[in-house]
Every structure is written in C-alpha cells, then in structure tokens.
Amino acid sequence: MPVSILIAIFLAFGLEEILGIGTSLGFGEAGRIGVAASSIAAVAGVSFAVGRFVAWRVDRGDYGSERLRRAYAIAGRLVAVLVLLSYASILYVANWRAIVEIDFGLRGAFFVDEFLILLPYLIAQFSAWWGLYAAERALRLASTRMSDRGGVWVYLSLKARQSLALALPIILIFLLGEDLGDRFAPKLDRSPWIQLALIGLIGATVLVTAPAFVRLSWPTSPLPDGPLRRRLETLMRRCGFRCSNILIWKTGHSLVNAGVTGISSRFRYVLLTDALVDRLDEHQIEAVFGHEIGHIARRHFLFFGLFFIGSGAVISLVALGAHEFIAWTPSGGLAVVFDRVDAIETGLVIVAAFVYFVVGFGHVSRRFEREADVYGCRAVSCGSDDCPPHVDVNAGSGMIGVAERICPVGVRTFASALAEVAELNGIDRGARSWRHGGIGKRIAFLESLENRPDDQTRFARGSRRFRGLFAMSLVVAVAAAIATGALSKALSF
Numbered sequence: 001m002p003v004s005i006l007i008a009i010f011l012a013f014g015l016e017e018i019l020g021i022g023t024s025l026g027f028g029e030a031g032r033i034g035v036a037a038s039s040i041a042a043v044a045g046v047s048f049a050v051g052r053f054v055a056w057r058v059d060r061g062d063y064g065s066e067r068l069r070r071a072y073a074i075a076g077r078l079v080a081v082l083v084l085l086s087y088a089s090i091l092y093v094a095n096w097r098a099i100v101e102i103d104f105g106l107r108g109a110f111f112v113d114e115f116l117i118l119l120p121y122l123i124a125q126f127s128a129w130w131g132l133y134a135a136e137r138a139l140r141l142a143s144t145r146m147s148d149r150g151g152v153w154v155y156l157s158l159k160a161r162q163s164l165a166l167a168l169p170i171i172l173i174f175l176l177g178e179d180l181g182d183r184f185a186p187k188l189d190r191s192p193w194i195q196l197a198l199i200g201l202i203g204a205t206v207l208v209t210a211p212a213f214v215r216l217s218w219p220t221s222p223l224p225d226g227p228l229r230r231r232l233e234t235l236m237r238r239c240g241f242r243c244s245n246i247l248i249w250k251t252g253h254s255l256v257n258a259g260v261t262g263i264s265s266r267f268r269y270v271l272l273t274d275a276l277v278d279r280l281d282e283h284q285i286e287a288v289f290g291h292e293i294g295h296i297a298r299r300h301f302l303f304f305g306l307f308f309i310g311s312g313a314v315i316s317l318v319a320l321g322a323h324e325f326i327a328w329t330p331s332g333g334l335a336v337v338f339d340r341v342d343a344i345e346t347g348l349v350i351v352a353a354f355v356y357f358v359v360g361f362g363h364v365s366r367r368f369e370r371e372a373d374v375y376g377c378r379a380v381s382c383g384s385d386d387c388p389p390h391v392d393v394n395a396g397s398g399m400i401g402v403a404e405r406i407c408p409v410g411v412r413t414f415a416s417a418l419a420e421v422a423e424l425n426g427i428d429r430g431a432r433s434w435r436h437g438g439i440g441k442r443i444a445f446l447e448s449l450e451n452r453p454d455d456q457t458r459f460a461r462g463s464r465r466f467r468g469l470f471a472m473s474l475v476v477a478v479a480a481a482i483a484t485g486a487l488s489k490a491l492s493f
C-alpha cells in the first residue's frame with residue numbers, strides 16, 4: 001500500500017476535518033506563490049541531482065555497488081519525505097486549500113476542488129519520480145538481470161499505477177462521502193457516533209471493494225492452466241484458502257513481487273508479477289504464495305483496519321492533550337511567541353501522529369510480515385522430523401492440511417525465494433525496511449527457528465498474545481477517547 005499518498009490525503013483533508021483546526025498563516029499573495037513554487041522546485045532539484053549523480057557514478061565504472069545502492073535507497077526515502085514536506089508547506093504555509101475553495105470559489109464543487117487540493121502533491125511526486133528515473137535506469141541496467149523497457153513514460157505510468165491503484169478507492173469513497181454528505185445532509189446530526197459509524201462504513205467498503213480497483217488499474221491476466229497452477233491449487237486446498245482467481249500482474253518484467261487483496265474470498269485475488277513467475281522456480285513461487293496466504297490466514301487486513309480505527313482515537317487524545325497543554329502554559333507564553341495558537345496545536349498533532357504512525361504501524365507491519373514468512377515456510381514444509389529426505393508436498397502427495405512444523409528444506413526454499421526477489425529488485429540484503437524488515441534479518445529469523453520446535457511454538461504463542469494485547473489497547477484507546485470527550489471534540493466540526 002502506498003503510504004505516502006495516504007499521508008498526503010491525511011495532510012490535506014484529515015487534519016482539518018478531523019480536528020477542526022484552521023491552518024492559515026499570514027502571507028501575501030506573492031509570498032504564497034513563492035512558497036508553492038520553491039517547494040516544488042526543491043523536490044525537483046534534489047531528485048534530479050540524486051538521479052544524475054547515481055547515473056554518473058554508474059557510468060564512471062561503479063556498477064551498482066552495494067554502497068551506492070544503499071546510499072541511493074536512503075536518498076530515495078529522503079526524497080519521499082521531502083515530497084510530503086513540500087506538500088505540507090504548500091498546504092499550510094501557502095494556504096493552498098483556502099485558495100482553491102475561496103479564491104477559486106470551488107468549495108463544494110464535485111471532485112474538482114479535492115482534485116485541485118491534491119494537485120500540488122501529484123506534481124511534486126511526479127517530479128520526484130522523474131528526477132530519480134535516471135538512477136533507477138542506471139542501476140537496473142548495471143545489474144543487467146532486468147531489462148529496461150519503454151523509457152521514462154512507461155516508468156512514470158507504472159509508478160503512478162502502482163501507487164494510485166490502491167489509494168484510489170479510498171480517495172473516491174472518502175470524497176464521495178464528503179461531497180454527498182455536504183450536499184444532501186448538511187444539517188445531519190454530526191454526533192461522534194454517526195461520524196464513527198461513517199468512518200467504519202467507509203473503511204469496510206474500501207476493504208471489500210479494493211480488489212476490484214486493483215483489477216481495473218493494473219493490467220492482469222489469469223494464470224493459465226498448467227503445472228504451476230495445479231500446484232498452487234493443491235497448496236490452496238491444503239491451506240483451506242479460497243480466492244476468486246490467481247492473476248499474473250503485467251509489469252513489463254520490471255518488478256518481482258506478489259500480493260493478495262480482499263477480505264472476502266469472492267473478491268479476493270492473488271497477484272504474481274510476470275517477472276516473478278519467469279524468474280523463480282515453482283517451489284519458490286509456492287513459498288511466496290504461501291506468504292500471501294499467511295496474511296489472509298492470520299487476518300492481517302482486519303487488524304490493520306482495527307489499527308486505523310485506533311489511530312483515530314489516539315490522535316484525538318493527542319489533540320486534546322495539545323489543547324490542554326497550550327491552555328496550561330502561562331498566558332502569553334507559547335501563544336505570544338508563535339502568535340497563532342491553533343497553528344501550534346496543529347504542529348504538535350502532526351508530529352505526534354507521525355511518530356505514532358512510524359513506530360506503531362512499522363512495528364505491527366514487520367511483525368505481520370514475520371508471521372506470513374513462517375506461514376510461507378510451512379506451505380512448502382513436509383513437517384517430518386527427519387527431513388531430508390523431503391516430500392514434495394504440493395505435487396499431489398496427498399498431504400492434508402499444512403505442516404504444523406517447518407522443515408529445513410521448507411526454510412531453505414522460502415529463504416532462497418526471498419533472497420532472489422530482493423536480488424532481482426536490486427534491494428540490498430542488509431538494507432533495512434520499515435514496513436517489511438530487512439531481507440537478511442527475515443532470513444536469519446527463519447533459520448533460527450529451523451529444527452527448534454520449542455521456538456516455533458513460542459513464536460506462535462507470542463503472536464497470539466500480541467494480537468490480544470493489540471485488540472485490548474485499541475479498546476482502551478477508544479474508551480479513553482470517548483470518556484475524556486476527546487473523540488466528540490475531534491469529530492464535531
């Protein structure tokens with residue numbers, strides 16, 4: 001899921017809508033245009049500089065060394081942060097939303113206003129991708145394992161598809177709800193409960209309909225009948241996993257990846273990219289497939305949904321805290337220094353929400369990846385105590401259910417698939433990943449479970465305990481937000 005566009009949407013609509021905080025800082029018209037232009041120029045300048053520099057280094061004979069790749073990965077992340085910072089400054093310093101709604105007179109216009117409000121983000125994001133393209137291309141050609149097809153426009157449209165496809169349903173449903181709500185029920189009782197129910201309804205609709213958008217936005221075709229499909233179907237039967245179809249996701253052989261969508265099996269697809277099916281052997285593909293089944297079997301989507309509901313409660317508590325804190329400072333303290341109290345409040349809430357998201361979401365996400373990894377190992381494990389000799393479990397061996405214990409060959413198969421995917425995508429094994437955890441660490445963890453049934457049991461028990469704790473803290477946060485009045489304050493605007 002493209003996190004950055006969701007943060008952008010939150011910056012644009014979430015903060016003001018949820019917290020009811022005004023955000024204008026006094027600036028003349030020339031000042032606003034200057035802020036907007038220099039923000040975009042900064043993104044374009046930095047990303048083009050990074051792109052050119054990496055391409056130049058590769059040309060100079062550094063054939064994509066690990067050091068260069070690692071530096072580039074960090075630079076790419078900084079550029080992503082810069083894009084968001086520049087958009088935030090356009091929104092809050094140049095006061096872009098007010099320009100669109102008041103100066104352009106577009107408040108309440110169907111979709112047009114929201115699109116224009118998001119436009120600076122899209123421009124900043126596109127210039128960043130464009131700037132970094134030189135580096136992406138140089139590194140890909142240097143690794144020579146993947147070809148460069150189609151040039152910059154194909155690359156840009158692929159990037160746009162990848163990041164917009166999953167965010168699109170959320171944007172559309174959110175905006176539709178907002179526009180229709182304003183238009184037809186402006187006087188509807190905006191009690192916190194109705195608001196909360198609406199948010200829940202929107203979340204559920206997104207989760208159920210997202211797969212349809214994925215199919216619409218990405219070119220896909222069903223995996224043709226053949227040995228691979230039969231093996232994957234055997235695996236699905238063993239796991240008791242059902243989906244609407246297995247799809248090949250056509251990326252022009254530029255991406256090695258897999259994914260699963262949809263909480264209901266009727267709208268659920270497993271996607272395997274063309275390059276993944278080409279480059280990995282059938283056992284490795286089964287292991288990757290097993291990882292995706294693991295996400296469903298462990299109900300990760302549901303828990304992410306709960307996480308976001310909990311986020312609303314936590315952020316409203318932070319907002320109340322910020323409000324109380326400012327009220328508590330001796331009169332004339334903070335307020336005089338910064339002039340605008342609500343701007344300080346907004347700032348505090350943004351920082352707190354950001355930290356909560358980076359720490360909380362990162363932790364949950366990495367944990368879930370580990371669970372899915374273990375499930376992926378089990379999907380190709382025979383479960384026998386004295387493996388090897390290993391039984392090819394997905395070749396119609398008649399094995400029922402999925403192995404309780406992971407076997408050495410299963411771990412080896414999964415680890416090799418993981419390493420291969422990283423290598424083909426040009427990801428360094430030692431690189432850290434906020435959402436997935438570093439490849440090297442993930443492999444080391446699985447190897448640490450090999451031949452250690454007690455550790456495997458302990459991991460399973462720890463996962464169950466984490467789930468319970470997770471659900472409980474959510475309930476506590478929501479209860480606290482309701483009891484303190486933070487939620488009703490945040491939701492009434």
Ligand SMILES: [Zn+2]
Nearest residue numbers: 291295369372
């Ligand atoms: Zn995963």
Ligand SMILES: [Zn+2]
Nearest residue numbers: 382387390407
């Ligand atoms: Zn085995």
